Amino acid sequence: xxxxxxxxxxxxxxxxxxxxxxxxxxxxxxxxxxxxxxxxxxxxxxxxxxxxxxxxxxxxxxxxxxxxxxxxxxxxxxxxxxxxxxxxxxxxxxxxxxxxxxxxxxxxxxxxxxxxxxxxxxxxxxxxxxxxxxxxxxxxxxxxxxxxxxxxxxxxxxxxxxxxxxxxxxxxxxxxxxxxxxxxxxxxxxxxxxxxxxxxxxxxxxxxxxxxxxxxxxxxxxxxxxxxxxxxxxxxxxxxxxxxxxxxxxxxxxxxxxxxxxxxxxxxxxxxxxxxxxxxxxxxxxxxxxxxxxxxxxxxxxxxxxxxxxxxxxxxxxxxxxxxxxxxxxxxxxxxxxxxxxxxxxxxxxxxxxxxxxxxxxxxxxxxxxxxxxxxxxxxxxxxxxxxxxxxxxxxxxxxxxxxxxxxxxxxxxxxxxxxxxxxxxxxxxxxxxxxxxxxxxxxxxxxxxxxxxxxxxxxxxxxxxxxxxxxxxxxxxxxxxxxxxxxxxxxxxxxxxxxxxxxxxxxxxxxx
Numbered sequence: 004x005x006x007x008x009x010x011x012x013x014x015x016x017x018x019x020x021x022x023x024x025x026x027x028x029x030x031x032x033x034x035x036x037x038x039x040x041x042x043x044x045x046x047x048x049x050x051x052x053x054x055x056x057x058x059x060x061x062x063x064x065x066x067x068x069x070x071x072x073x074x075x076x077x078x079x080x081x082x083x084x085x086x087x088x089x090x091x092x093x094x095x096x097x098x099x100x101x102x103x104x105x106x107x108x109x110x111x112x113x114x115x116x117x118x119x120x121x122x123x124x125x126x127x128x129x130x131x132x133x134x135x136x137x138x139x140x141x142x143x144x145x146x147x148x149x150x151x152x153x154x155x156x157x158x159x160x161x162x163x164x165x166x167x168x169x170x171x172x173x174x175x176x177x178x179x180x181x182x183x184x185x186x187x188x189x190x191x192x193x194x195x196x197x198x199x200x201x202x203x204x205x206x207x208x209x210x211x212x213x214x215x216x217x218x219x220x221x222x223x224x225x226x227x228x229x230x231x232x233x234x235x236x237x238x239x240x241x242x243x244x245x246x247x248x249x250x251x252x253x254x255x256x257x258x259x260x261x262x263x264x265x266x267x268x269x270x271x272x273x274x275x276x277x278x279x280x281x282x283x284x285x286x287x288x289x290x291x292x293x294x295x296x297x298x299x300x301x302x303x304x305x306x307x308x309x310x311x312x313x314x315x316x317x318x319x320x321x322x323x324x325x326x327x328x329x330x331x332x333x334x335x336x337x338x339x340x341x342x343x344x345x346x347x348x349x350x351x352x353x354x355x356x357x358x359x360x361x362x363x364x365x366x367x368x369x370x371x372x373x374x375x376x377x378x379x380x381x382x383x384x385x386x387x388x389x390x391x392x393x394x395x396x397x398x399x400x401x402x403x404x405x406x407x408x409x410x411x412x413x414x415x416x417x418x419x420x421x422x423x424x425x426x427x428x429x430x431x432x433x434x435x436x437x438x439x440x441x442x443x444x445x446x447x448x449x450x451x452x453x454x455x456x457x458x459x460x461x462x463x464x465x466x467x468x469x470x471x472x473x474x475x476x477x478x479x480x481x482x483x484x485x486x487x488x489x490x491x492x493x494x495x496x497x498x499x500x501x502x503x504x505x506x507x508x509x510x511x512x513x514x515x516x
Contacts (some may be wrong), residue, residue: 014203017078017094017174018043019064024073026059033059034070035230041174041223043078044203046196048217048238049210051227052250052448053419057210060227061176065097066090077174088119096172098163100179106152110145110162114169134169141168142195156306157188164196168205177209181216185306186476186509193220214243215477226250251449259457262484263464265298270333271468272437277327279317287313288492291327295468295485297436300459302483303472303494304508310492311472315441318470319350331437349373349430350439353446355422362415366407367396369414370429403428404454420451427458435462441472456482476512480505488512 019041026034034056041047051057062068064075066084074081077093084090090097104113115121115130134147143161151159160180167175175196181189197220199205211217217224217238225235226249234249272295281287288310295301305311316322318329320338329336331346338348356362360369368375371392396410405424407417414422423443430438440459444452459482463469473479479486486503488496488511496511 014043015173016044016200016203016206018076018206019095019174019208020076020079021060021064022074022076024060024063024075025071026063026068027071033230034063037073037227037230037232039225039232041206041208043206044200045222046200046207046209046220048221048224049208049227050212050217050224050246050250053446054229055227055250056230057227058178059230061097061178061208061210064090064176065095091119091170091172094171094173095176096167096170096174097176098160098167098178098180100182102151102159102163104151104159104162104166107150109148109150110154110165111147113151113162114166117166117170137169138165141165142198143168155188156183157185157192160184160188160192161195164192173204174206174208177207177211179210179212181211181213182474183307185513186505187513189216190219196220213477214246217246218243228252247449254448254450256450256453257457258453259460260464262460263298265296265466268296268298268466270294271297271331272470273330273333274318275328275330277314277317277329278325279313279322280325281313286492288317291489291492291494293470293487293494293497295470297466297468298463299485300463300469300471300483301485301487302479302500303470303487303489304476304479305474305489305512307474309489311441311474311489313492314489315350315352315439315472318439319352347434347436348439349433349435349437350441351423351426351430351443352440353442355426356415359426360414360422363413365411366400366405366414366417366425367393367410370396370399370425373429373433399428399432400425402432418448420447423447423451423455427455431458431462435465435467438462438467438469440469442474443471444473444475444478476505476508479508490514 021037021039024034024037025032037056037060049057059068063070064084066086066089075084076082082093084093111131111134114134115125131147138144143165145154145158145162145165151162154162164175180192184192193216196205196207200207209221221238223235224238224241224246226233226246228250274291274293277288277291278286279288291314293301303311313322317324318338336342336346352358374395393410400407400410403424405428406421414425417425443455443459459469459471471479471482483500485497485499486508487494488508490512
C-alpha cells in the first residue's frame with residue numbers, strides 16, 4: 004500500500020514544479036511551454052521519444068541550461084537555478100545514464116570526494132565511521148572498500164544513487180537508470196527507491212522508455228512529444244497503449260506478421276567453438292557454439308560488454324577469429340564480401356552511421372553498397388552508372404518508407420530512424436538466407452522500431468536464419484524462437500523461448516544458472 008504523496012506528514016522529500024518552461028536554441032524550440040508538477044514523496048515517470056524534450060527539460064531543472072522563459076518552483080516557492088551547484092543546494096540531484104564514478108577509487112573515496120566540503124587532509128577512520136552510520140539510514144548496501152572497477156553494474160548504480168543521498172539530495176532525477184542493469188538488478192534498485200518515496204524520504208523523476216518499469220514503480224507519468232506536454236496522469240488510470248499513443252500521436256504503427264511454423268527446418272548457420280580477443284588482446288569470446296535453423300530467430304541476451312559486440316564483429320569480418328569455425332549449410336564460411344554474396348548473408352546493427360554506412364555519401368550510394376559492382380549499376384567492370392543506382396534507391400525509399408529530401412541527400416542528414424530504414428532496405432532487398440542483427444532498434448522512435456521488428460519477423464517467416472543480439476530483453480522476448488545468454492564472453496544459458504521466461508533469462512544474465 005503506497006502512501007499518497009500529498010499526505011506524507013514528516014516528509015524530507017521535496018516537490019518540484021516547472022511552469023511554462025520554454026527553451027529555444029536559435030529557431031529550434033526544444034521545450035514549448037512545459038508545465039510539470041512532481042509532488043513530494045512521489046515516483047514520477049517522464050516518457051517521450053528521442054527528441055521529445057526530456058533531456059532539455061531536466062537540464063533546465065538542473066541548471067545546465069537557462070530556460071528562454073518560464074519558472075521553477077521548489078516546495079511551491081519560485082527559485083532560480085543558474086547552475087548545477089544551485090540545484091544541489093536546493094536538494095535536487097541527478098543520476099546519469101552513464102556512470103560518473105572514478106573506477107580506481109573505492110566506494111568510500113568516491114563518496115567523500117563528491118562533497119563540496121571535503122577536507123584537504125582526510126581522516127579516513129572518522130570518515131568510514133560516518134559512512135557506515137550513513138549507510139544504516141539507507142536501504143542501499145555496497146562494499147565501501149572495494150575499488151569501483153571491481154563492483155557489478157548494479158552495485159555501481161546503487162553507489163551513484165547513494166552518492167546523491169549522501170549529498171542530501173532529496174529530489175532525484177534518474178536518466179534511464181536501468182539501461183546497464185539485468186532485470187533482477189533493475190527491480191532491486193527501483194524497488195528500493197520506491198520504498199524511499201513511500202516513506203517520504205525522497206521524490207523521484209525518472210526518464211525511461213520501459214513501460215514495464217512505469218507500470219510497476221511510478222505513481223504518475225508525464226508524456227512529452229515534440230517539446231510539449233501531450234498527456235499524463237495517475238499511472239493506475241492509464242494502460243500501456245494509452246501511454247504509447249500519447250508518445251507517438253497519430254503515427255501509423257506497423258503490426259508484425261504472425262509467427263509462421265516451419266516443418267523440419269534445415270540447419271543454416273553453425274558457430275563452432277569461436278574464440279576472439281578484444282582490442283587489448285584479452286579474451287573477448289570463448290568457445291561460443293550455436294546452431295540456427297532456417298526460419299528461426301536465435302536471440303542473444305546479455306548486459307552490454309559481455310562479448311556481444313566482438314561476436315558481431317567476428318561474424319561481419321571486422322575482427323579476426325582466433326580459433327573455431329563458421330559453417331553455413333554445413334560448408335565452411337569466411338565473413339568476406341564474396342562469400343557473403345554467395346551464402347546470402349546480410350546484417351545491420353545499432354548506430355549505422357558509425358558501423359555500416361558512409362555518412363557523407365548519398366542515400367543512393369549507401370543503398371548501392373551491395374550491388375554497385377553488379378549490373379545494371381555496373382554494366383561492365385570498373386564503370387558505375389548513376390541512373391540505375393538512383394532508380395534502385397527510389398524504389399527502396401518507397402518500399403521502406405524512408406523519409407529523405409532526395410536520393411542524393413547525404414545519409415548523415417537523415418534522422419536516426421530513417422538512416423536505419425535505409426540500411427534495412429539495402430540489407431533486406433535481396434534474397435536473404437542469413438540475417439545477423441545487433442541492437443537494431445537502439446535509440447529509434449516507436450514507428451521505426453515496429454517497422455524494423457516487423458521486417459525481421461517477415462524474413463524469419465520467409466525462411467531466413469536470424470541471429471539477433473540485443474540488450475533489450477523485451478525485444479528478444481518479442482522476436483526470438485530460441486534465447487541464449489552471453490556472459491563474460493561465453494554462452495551460459497540456452498533455451499527454446501516456449502520453455503523459459505523473463506525471470507529465468509534475467510537470472511542467467513545476472514550469472515545465476
